[in-house]
Structure formats: C-alpha cells, structure tokens
Amino acid sequence: MLHKVLMDKVGSQAARLMSSDLGQPAADLEKQVKALLQSALARLDVVSREEFETQQTVLLRTRERLEALEKRVAELENKE
Template sequence: MMDRQDIDQLALRLASLVPPGLAQAHQDLRANFSDVLAQGLRRLDLVTREEFEVQSLLLARTRAKVDELERRVADLEASAAARGN
C-alpha cells in the first residue's frame, strides 16, 4: 500500500501541473490532492504487503497439504482396488 510519503509525492506532482500564475493556490491544491488521494486509497480496502505475504505463505502451505492428502487418498484407493481384485 502507498504510505503517506508516496501520497505526498503524488500530490506534489499533481500540484506541479498547476500553471505558475496560480502559485498561491499551489499549496492549497497540494494539500487537497493529498487528502483526496489518501481517502480514495482507504476506501479501496487494500491490504499491506506484510498481510499479503502472510496470506501467500498460508496458501502455499495449505496447497501443499491438499496435494499430500490427495496423494494419500489416491494411494488408499489404489490399495483398496488392488485388494478388491
């Protein structure tokens, strides 16, 4: 997720697009851009990189466990089929 510094840098870039004749409004626009960007990002309900990494690791472990269980079930089915023949 973007931190406050990233938001401020983006707001500064947006404010730099304002024509030079409106230098007085430059600071106001920069603050407004920053607030609007921060509010918009909060509404997106994004997760942090750390939360994403934790969930990725959990998913990988779960996938490995499911693969192992599928292998064991297949072995048991094969064993049962061999005994049935």
C-alpha cells in the same frame, strides 16, 4: 470504473489544493496531499503488501497440505 472516478476526484482535489495554497509551506501542502491520497486509498478494496504476502504464504501451505492429502488418499485407494 469506480477506481477511475475516485482517482479523477483525488487529482482534481490535489490540483485545487496546489492552485489555492501557493503561499503555503511545501511541508504543509505535502501533508494535505498525503492525507487526501490516504483517504482515497482507504475507500479502495486493497490490502497491504504485508497482508498479501501473508495470505500468499498461507495459500501455499494449504495447497501443499491438500496435495499431500490427495496423494495419501490415492495410496489408500490403491491398497484396496
């Protein structure tokens, strides 16, 4: 719900920028819209693709180690 409210706010601010600055060069307008979007995204609970992939790799290695340890424990229990 918060995401929708935030995106609605960004959309309305972008529309306001575009309607009020028609004489402004396109590069300046693009810079303002990018800054507006970066500000909105900074408020969201998101991570970069790089951070996501790093955490995904860590999780995979952790899962593999856990499975190996579980197998080892089962082998040790079977010896008793």
